[in-house]
Amino acid sequence: MELPMSSPNRSHWLPWHATLVFGFLYLPIVTLIVYSFNGSGVGGFPPRDFTLDWYRELFTDDAIWNSVLNSLFVAFAAVAIALALGIPAALALDRANFPGKALFRRLVLLPLILPGIITGLSLLMLFREGGMKLSLVTIILGHGTALISVATTEVFAGLQKLDRAQEEASLDLGANYWQTFWRVTLPNLRLSIIGAALLIFTLSMDEIAVSFFLIGRDNTLPLEIWGRLRRGITPEINAISTIIFVFSLAAIVTWYRLRARAEGRVEIAAELVEAAS
Amino acid sequence: MFSRAYRAAITIPPLLWVALFLLLPYALLFCYSFWSVSPAQMIVRSWTLNNYRELFRVNVYLQTLFRSMWIAARVTIFSLLLGYPLAYYLSFGAGVKKDFLYQLVIIPLWVSYLVRAYAWKTILGSDGVLNTLLQYVHLTSHPLNFLLYSPFAVVLTLTHIYTPFAFLPIYAALEHIPRNLIEASHDLGAPPLQTFRRVILPLSIPGVLAGATFAFVLSLGDFLAPLLLGGPSGIMISNIVVSLFGAAYNWPLGAAISFGMLVLVIGLLFLSERLEKKWSFR
Amino acid sequence: MASVIQPEIAPGTVRTVPSLLSIHEVAKSFGPTPVLRNISLDIAEGEFLTILGESGSGKTTLLRIIGGFETADSGKILMGGERLDPLPPYRRRVNTVFQHYALFPHLTVEENVGYGLRVAKVSREELASRVEQALAMVKMTAYAGSKPSKISGGQQQRVALARALVNRPQLLLLDEPLSALDANLRRQMQVELKSLQREVGISFVFVTHDQDEAMVMSDRIALLRLGELEQVASPREIYSRPATAYTAQFIGHTNLLRGEVKGGIVRCHSLSWRVDLPDGPVLFSLRPENIRFAAGPLGSNAVHFRARLRTRIFHGATELLQAECADGLVLSLRTASYDNRHGDLDLEFAPADAIPVRDSDDLKNRN
Secondary structure (H helix, E strand, O other), X not given: OOOOOOOOXXXXXXXXXXXXXXXXXXXXXXXXXXXXXXXXXXXXXXXXXXXXXXXXXXXXXXXXXXXXXXXXXXXXXXXXXXXXHHHHHHHHHHHOOOOOHHHHHHHHHHHHHOOHHXXXXXXXXXXXXXXXXXXXXXXXXXXXXXXXXHHHHHHHHHHHOOOHHHHHHHHHOOOOHHHHHHHHHHHHOHHHHHHHHHHHHHHHHXXXXXXXXXXXXXXXXXXXXXXXXXXXOOHHHHHHHHHHHHXXXXXXXXXXXHHHHHHOOOOHHHHHHHHHO | OOOHHHHHHHXXXXXXXXXXXXXXXXXXHHHHOOOEEOOOOOEEOOOOOHXXXXXXXXXXXXXXXXXXXXXXXHHHHHHHHHHHHHHHHHHHHOHHHHHHHHHHHHHHHHOOHHHHHHHHHHHHOOOOHHHHHHHHOOOOOOOOHHHOOOHHHHHHHHHHHXXXXXXXXXXXXXXHOOHHHXXXXXXXXXXXXXXXXXXXXXXXXXXHHHHHHHHHHHHHOOOHHHHHHHOHXXXXXXHHHHHHHOOOOOHHHHHHHHHHHHHHHHHHHHHHHHHHHHOOOO | OOEEEOOOOOOOOOOEEEEEEEEEEEEEEEOOEEEEEEEEEEEEOOOEEEEEOOOOOOHHHHHHHHHOOOOOOEEEEEEOOEEOOOOOHHHOOEEEEOOOOOOOOOOOHHHHHOHHHHHOOOOHHHHXXXXXXXXXXXXXXXXXXXXXXXXXXXXXXXXXXXXXXXXXXXXXXXXXXXXXXXHHHHHHHHHHXXXXXXXXXXXXXXXXXXXXXXXXXXOEEEEEEOXXXXXXXXXXXXXXXXXXXXXXXXXOOOEEEEEEEEOOEEEEOXXXXXXXXXXXXXXXXXXXXXXXXXXXXXXXXXXXEEEEEEEEEEOOOEEEEEEEEOOOOEXXXXXXXXXXXOOEEEEEEOHHHOEEOEOOHHHOOOO
């Protein structure tokens, strides 16, 4: 809600600053998109020769498609793991008291703020010691572990908005704890869970830092792109990046809408602040 | 209120997973940091402090660490300088556009790190967009080389990535300030600038601390941006770790650095939490 | 300079006092909805004025316009002869006690109270002494070093009061400051606020929806309804001589009697009595305490009637009885509680107690 007369910001430089920051944030992406259609390649100003060649090349690129499939596989599996563990974790943090709860909370949320290299390396050691070969499975385990924190924060936020009285009413009317959970709690968390799934899926598809260390023979999409980058820049990468951007955009806007519907206001920041402390 | 079976079902699986995939790996990291590697590239599991001694003895490690911290510090400062006024504008000045602008800020946050870092690479290169643009409008006659493969490129890219991260907690903190406090301040004679200094700024500090912590910790441990854009002068501490796990094959030493980073990060988080509590007035 | 006629202190005397604040034809709409329609009001120096109204009446908006937190769409406000409305809040010699106190959570009680003085760059010694005085005045000296989160609601309210008064404003605005307190504390604070105002001597403009509160505290009440001033008068005046049906019903209980005047006699259902009114429809307000059991003392021109007791509502010292006449007319009357009558009652009231009031639009379809 904006303040009319008592608005503290009669300063006029703020909107300009905001414009500059938005420009800074979006300029690289816009450049990327523009040059994905540029006939003379990645650099060079001004862009000329509009072409769809790079996209055409993309569609015949088997390695890219394979990596996309791998990424999808990993993402779905990661969502499954993260939700299967994140939902109970959120419930536990919200309702149960057990020894080591504070430590548990910090551990679960740690991967959100820890640099990916530490999560990745520590898991690498685990697999090494356990004699497990690196493959898509190890990547799935890595993503799942790192993204439990996202599931937990989303569902926890949803739990805060949940009306306890509904669960109490259910128990009062004769349902036991399990039935109440399936019939009342879970349906109310539906939007939070869907939102979490969407977010986890997107993050998993984009994940590179942890995957870097856990990669086996099969590449995920980000790692495939990374490999090519080491060899040199090609406009094909612009094309695939543009596609990634479009999908991410769609996913995030959808997630935002779901969240806004579930809670009336979006405050992911609040949980991140929580997580950092 | 909940049955024991229910409680067990919601606590035990996550606890087990966390123990197995978070605690245990960190413990392994700890152990590895005290072991060593033989010339035949086998891990020797005898306990020694050599790795840690090595870190302090050989200059490059500490140098790189300090350079990394300096890069992280600059990223943090710039992210705050960009993020705070933006959060302020959205919270107080944006009116009906607030929701839309908020989405606009978080979208880049979730778009692939790789895509964004790559974008900067194409912009900053000697044949990149920026250089060719400058030459096209005759501002320069030859490419500016410092733009890419330098600490400058790393700071620029990481600022781009972490500004939204810094923005979020600051925005949340500003949104939580009850608007009647601002009216009260005006009522008592304080014009907008003084109101900002005396009321808004102090109450937003927990958000600033959280945002700064994010930006600093994540930049410090970053290895991708230096690899893509840093060049020889932009190497950061995580790059050393990566090479120790790769070509230079010295896992124990790498583990020592990693564990050191883990301890440092956890220490920073605790410090930040302490300060945030001190500055929180609820 | 405009002046305000003060309420009668002794019968027959009229006092005129210079007005401090002049509100002149102020109107405000939020989008398509008008919230204030051409309000004109003068506030005297040293008076305790209450702006009374239901939610949606515009009372808070009016207060905020005086404080500078909203701008009127049209009209002007003068204080001491000079235009107040173009000034931002921080340049007005007006201070506000906010509804939820709005104490700064990061400052101690002392620092909160001294805020306005620090902004005005008052010297350290003067600041300290004035803050001390203000805290003593609201009896919060012991809590000077506490943070707002550590003190109770009632205590926060006192601090908010001190914080406003320490600046010696010409006018103090209070936005429903007692609404968050529980009943007993509220009554106590009403008395304290009233005596504080007398002590300090500046004008208080108090906003509330509670008519009892308004009557207890005010020198004058301005009753606001749907953005218009229904009546502005002293509590006594507004109670015994309400101008409209709405006023009569909003403040205290009343019976509304609709009747027809013809040739100096009014007929209201099966009741009739002599009136000095022109022919035509008329609406009367008759307070329940003015209906008594027939015993003769009212005199022969009292209106007598019979009614059957239907309900009684216990109010402690008094009871409110509802009685139904043969023609279906239901009237409320107030009696002392020890009265134990039942069944058919002989009742009467004096014609002078039936006050003619202006009809209010939405009450047309009653009685």
